Amino acid sequence: xxxxxxxxxxxxxxxxxxxxxxxxxxxxxxxxxxxxxxxxxxxxxxxxxxxxxxxxxxxxxxxxxxxxxxxxxxxxxxxxxxxxxxxxxxxxxxxxxxxxxxxxxxxxxxxxxxxxxxxxxxxxxxxxxxxxxxxxxxxxxxxxxxxxxxxxxxxxxxxxxxxxxxxxxxxxxxxxxxxxxxxxxxxxxxxxxxxxxxxxxxxxxxxxxxxxxxxxxxxxxxxxxxxxxxxxxxxxxxxxxxxxxxxxxxxxxxxxxxxxxxxxxxxxxxxxxxxxxxxxxxxxxxxxxxxxxxxxxxxxxxxxxxxxxxxxxxxxxxxxxxxxxxxxxxxxxxxxxxxxxxxxxxxxxxxxxxxxxxxxxxxxx
Ligand code: DCP
Ligand code: MG
Ligand code: MG
Numbered sequence: 132x133x134x135x136x137x138x139x140x141x142x143x144x145x146x147x148x149x150x151x152x153x154x155x156x157x158x159x160x161x162x163x164x165x166x167x168x169x170x171x172x173x174x175x176x177x178x179x180x181x182x183x184x185x186x187x188x189x190x191x192x193x194x195x196x197x198x199x200x201x202x203x204x205x206x207x208x209x210x211x212x213x214x215x216x217x218x219x220x221x222x223x224x225x226x227x228x229x230x231x232x233x234x235x236x237x238x239x240x241x242x243x244x245x246x247x248x249x250x251x252x253x254x255x256x257x258x259x260x261x262x263x264x265x266x267x268x269x270x271x272x273x274x275x276x277x278x279x280x281x282x283x284x285x286x287x288x289x290x291x292x293x294x295x296x297x298x299x300x301x302x303x304x305x306x307x308x309x310x311x312x313x314x315x316x317x318x319x320x321x322x323x324x325x326x327x328x329x330x331x332x333x334x335x336x337x338x339x340x341x342x343x344x345x346x347x348x349x350x351x352x353x354x355x356x357x358x359x360x361x362x363x364x365x366x367x368x369x370x371x372x373x374x375x376x377x378x379x380x381x382x383x384x385x386x387x388x389x390x391x392x393x394x395x396x397x398x399x400x401x402x403x404x405x406x407x408x409x410x411x412x413x414x415x416x417x418x419x420x421x422x423x424x425x426x427x428x429x430x431x432x433x434x435x436x437x438x439x440x441x442x443x444x445x446x447x448x449x450x451x452x453x454x455x456x457x458x459x460x461x462x463x464x465x466x467x468x469x470x471x472x473x474x475x476x477x478x479x480x481x482x483x484x485x486x487x488x489x490x491x492x493x494x495x496x
Contacts (some may be wrong), residue, residue: 132248132252132253133248133253133255133283133305134246134247134253134283134284134339135246135247135251135253135254135255135258135281135282135283136244136245136246136247136248136250136281136282136283136284136285136287136288137182137228137244137245137246137247137258137261137262137265137279137280137281137288137301138242138243138279138280138281138282138289138291138292139225139242139243139269139277139278139279139280139292139298140242140278140280140287140292140293141221141241141267141269141276141277142177142275142276142277142296142297142298143178143180143181143184143276143297144162144178144214144240144241145163145177145210145214145273146161146162146178146179146180146183146275147162147179147180147275147276147368148213148214148217148275148381149161149207150180150276150398151273151275152204154375156180157202158182159203159204159205160179160182160183160186160201160203160204160205161180161182161183161204161205161207162176162183162188162190162194162197162201162204162206162207162211163173163176163177163178163179163181163208163209163227164176164177164194164197164206164207164208165177165196165208165209166208171196172483173193173194173195173214174193174194174322175191175192175193175194175231176188176189176190176191176192176193176194176197177209178190178203179192179458180299182237183197183201183204185416186200186204187200188200188201188204189238194206198267201446202212206239208312211254214240215240216239217273217275218241220253220272220273221241222235222237222243223275223427223435223437223473224244224265224268224269224272224273224435225245225265225269226245226386227248227268227337227386227405227427227429227435227473227475228244228250228251228252228264228265228268229246229247229250229374229386230245230246230247230248230249230384230477230479231385231386232245232279232376232383232384232385232386233311233375233376233385234246235374235376235411236372236374236375236376241320242292242419242434244285244288244289246373246374247261247478249293250388255281255302255304258281259281259300259301259302262279262281262300262302262361263278263300264433265279266300267433268278268297268374268433268435272435275388276297276298277298278292278293278295278296278297278298278299278300278399279291279292279299279300279301280292280293280294280300280301280303280409281300281301281303281369282303282308283301283303283304283305284368284369284370284371284372285370285372285374286321286322286365286368286369286370286372287303287308287311287312287368288303290311290312290315290319290320290321291311291322291395292393293305294311295397298418308369309340309343309430311368312339312340312343312366312367312368313338313339313340313343314338314339314453315339316337316338316339317331317332317336317337317338317339317342317366317412317488319339319444319486320339320342320366321364321365322361322365322421327354327362327454330353330354334353339366340366342362342363342366343363343366343367345363346361347359347360350362351364354456357469361454381480381481382477382478383410383413383414383417383475383476383477383478383479383481384410384422384425384475384476384477385406385409385410385475385477386406386427386473386474386475386476387402387405387406387473387475388472388473389402389471389472389473392431392470392471392472393465393471394468394469394470394471396461396464399460399464399471400457400460400461403426403456403457403460403474403475404453406475407449407453407456407476408449408476410452410476410477410478411449411452411494414478415447418447418483419447419481419482419483419484419486420445420447420448420481420482420483421442421446421452421479421480421481422441422442422444422445422446422479422480422481422483423439423440423442423454423457423476423478423479423480424439424440424442424452424459424476424477424478424479425437425438425439425476425477425478425479426438426456426459426460426463426474426475426476427473427474427475428460428463428464428471428473428474429471429474430467430469430470430471430472431469431470431471431472433472434467434469435461436463436466436467438459438462439459440455440459441480442455445480445482447484450477456476460474
């Protein structure tokens with residue numbers, strides 16, 4: 132089965148959130164600035180909306196310069212914590228479309244990779260539907276747009292998402308990879324910076340197509356073994372790196388689709404129990420305790436609901452997880468009569484056990 136990876140990047144993220152919060156900004160140029168402690172006049176642009184970009188404003192530009200380019204733009208200070216909250220909710224939506232919680236990788240405040248190979252069965256037509264559904268869910272729940280890239284690996288998915296922006300979606304099937312990459316200037320390759328770009332230009336290599344057919348030994352001579360081989364592979368669209376949850380240090384979860392959309396509580400609870408078992412295996416393996424439990428339901432109309440509970444103390448107890456998850460799942464199910472499509476359970480607030488037992492168990496016995 133072909134691997135299918137989606138990369139999602141939110142459009143002009145900080146500025147889009149500010150627009151959403153204050154609709155009067157909608158038709159104005161909006162610039163979000165990271166002010167330094169030397170006052171309003173010093174500081175750099177974090178991001179700006181597309182109206183401001185038309186005037187030439189770019190991320191990392193001094194705010195002063197941005198003001199000179201567009202004096203009537205609205206300048207706002209960064210509200211990082213607030214954007215983090217929005218980001219966390221967006222990530223929950225994205226995560227709900229991945230094959231499992233392990234097939235999700237957040238790479239920055241506004242972007243993530245999801246592996247959907249199983250969900251779409253390696254079929255790019257189905258992948259397209261999932262991509263559209265993701266865009267729909269993000270708009271519906273957060274009133275924000277995003278750009279989606281779909282490809283046979285992370286590298287292609289990442290480059291596809293920036294191909295059409297804002298509010299775009301680009302699908303690159305395995306057989307289209309070469310045509311997609313070949314005409315691009317080398318700087319478009321994810322992972323190439325200014326220095327490599329200039330060096331390649333000096334070697335007469337302008338496009339990824341030229342790089343892909345360049346002599347490997349020569350690339351190794353110029354860039355060293357690892358980098359040389361990487362340049363060759365990446366420009367040919369080859370990338371085997373897996374999608375792996377980086378923040379899994381503080382969360383363990385499983386998610387799965389029901390065999391068919393259903394409202395049969397027995398079937399749903401049976402799947403929940405399997406997921407709980409999987410989570411507990413990992414909890415035992417890592418010898419950790421958890422203090423929070425979250426369950427997720429995605430209904431057949433793709434509406435997603437979650438419920439979380441914080442326990443009084445950290446535990447690594449299977450029956451506590453099972454009971455807590457079961458109770459919350461029944462509560463969620465009773466809130467809607469819609470059929471269920473997917474469910475998930477995860478534990479968080481993790482801490483290392485002392486020896487085999489959690490601190491709590493240690494003192495209890
Ligand atoms: N950011 C920042 N400083 C930078 C680049 C980005 O503070 N030099 C912040 C603000 C952005 C957010 O990170 O909103 C996401 O970065 P992106 O590169 O994805 O840029 P945007 O989402 O703003 O715009 P785009 O629509 O091009 O993705
Ligand atoms: Mg973005
Ligand atoms: Mg980004």
